[in-house]
Amino acid sequence: MLSLLLATRAGMTLWVTFAMMPLETAFDAIEAGIDREMAANG
Secondary structure, X not given: OHHHHHHHHHHHHHXXXXXXXXXXXXXXXXXXXXXXXXXXXX
């Protein structure tokens, strides 16, 4: 039973990680754009 719970936990962790990847990528792109703009404006 414990092994089933651990496997379920690992599966949920992987699912959340892959589900959040597009949002994290978009956030990083927006943040990089803000950083470039701030660097260009001094």
